[in-house]
Amino acid sequence: ELSPEEAAFQARIDGNIKIEPKDWMPAAYRKTLIRQIGQHAHSEIVGQLPEGNWVTRAPTLERKAILLAKVQDEAGHGLYLYCAAETLGISRDELMNKLHSGEMKYSSIFNYPTLTWADMGAVGWLVDGAAIMNQVPLQRTSFGPYARAMVRICKEESFHQRQGYSIMMSMVSGTPAQKEMAQDALNRFWYPALMMFGPSDKDSVHSDQSMAWKIKMNTNDELRQRFVNETVPQAHYLGLTIPDDDLVWNEETGNYDFSQPDWEEFKAVLKGNGPCNRERLGARIKAWEGGEWFRDGLAAYAEKAAKRRVA
Ligand code: 3HC
Numbered sequence: 001e002l003s004p005e006e007a008a009f010q011a012r013i014d015g016n017i018k019i020e021p022k023d024w025m026p027a028a029y030r031k032t033l034i035r036q037i038g039q040h041a042h043s044e045i046v047g048q049l050p051e052g053n054w055v056t057r058a059p060t061l062e063r064k065a066i067l068l069a070k071v072q073d074e075a076g077h078g079l080y081l082y083c084a085a086e087t088l089g090i091s092r093d094e095l096m097n098k099l100h101s102g103e104m105k106y107s108s109i110f111n112y113p114t115l116t117w118a119d120m121g122a123v124g125w126l127v128d129g130a131a132i133m134n135q136v137p138l139q140r141t142s143f144g145p146y147a148r149a150m151v152r153i154c155k156e157e158s159f160h161q162r163q164g165y166s167i168m169m170s171m172v173s174g175t176p177a178q179k180e181m182a183q184d185a186l187n188r189f190w191y192p193a194l195m196m197f198g199p200s201d202k203d204s205v206h207s208d209q210s211m212a213w214k215i216k217m218n219t220n221d222e223l224r225q226r227f228v229n230e231t232v233p234q235a236h237y238l239g240l241t242i243p244d245d246d247l248v249w250n251e252e253t254g255n256y257d258f259s260q261p262d263w264e265e266f267k268a269v270l271k272g273n274g275p276c277n278r279e280r281l282g283a284r285i286k287a288w289e290g291g292e293w294f295r296d297g298l299a300a301y302a303e304k305a306a307k308r309r310v311a
Helices: 004-014 026-045 048-055 062-087 092-102 118-136 144-172 176-195 207-212 220-240 265-275 277-290 292-310
Strands: 248-250 255-256
Touching: 004 144, 026 048, 026 062, 026 092, 026 277, 048 277, 062 092, 062 144, 092 220, 092 265, 092 277, 118 144, 118 176, 144 176, 144 207, 176 207, 176 220, 176 265, 220 255, 248 265, 265 277, 277 292
Parallel strands: none
Antiparallel strands: 248 255
């Protein structure tokens, strides 16, 4: 039975009226938003690492500049999302501590290594492609600051995906070795990209409530299916093969039937046992600790400036 506030709150959600930070909201709505927005922000920041690895190894100055711009964009995406999470009453330090202690997650995809330059293509094309599939609907999510952050992020994501696809196009029209490198990148990133949409709907613990509160606008399987339907023709255009022998167009449903990722692998990566979990979290902790002097300096300066203004 809903209390009067809960009933009024749900009526606003059902009426597509944005919930703003100062509005009354159920504690559980606040809690699950901090969880999702905070982990989304962590994903953006940790997501800089696999690509950062290739900034100094890019094959041309132009590719280096493009990759640098993308990695810098991701930092900005993290900033918008941390700011959105902070409007719910959690501090940046608390969010960072929860990431470093393992209490909060980041997207599983970033626990896979980027071994060749073609991986920069596969990451832009598939990882940012999946992120777009998941983030476009979130522009209509019920929490105002989150929806508005998504509008800006989605604009930049389309550039991220285009530059990845353009790398893949160069590779497949290059030497046989370059085409093979592109195929190898697709082979290694296809299933981890499918995992980005979360577990199957039957195993999703948050979906029902998140859909009722319009925190989630589509289910995990819906968006995964949309991603497959859109990406298979792109792979065909590249002359690359999706590493799934059971992938087939289903005329009846108007969807591709495809093989599920290995959910045991997914669970292992979420538990911290993916190929790069320790390295990624280690890099973030090192960066955070290494930047403490800088944060302290900024805080001391801000304090002094505030005193001067008062005096
Ligand atoms: N990686 C890590 N954790 C995952 C995951 C993944 N791929 N998929 C699901 N999970 C976690 C969930 O966080 C939840 O754990 P928690 O309770 O500790 O948070 C658990 O698995 C159960 O999954 P649910 O489906 O019940 O959870 P959600 O309803 O939160 O759905 C989600 C998961 C679809 C990722 C949803 O949280 C979401 O849409 N988040 C916002 C978008 C986002 O974070 N995308 C990640 C990539 S961002 C990115 O790629 C940056 C781009 O610039 C490259």
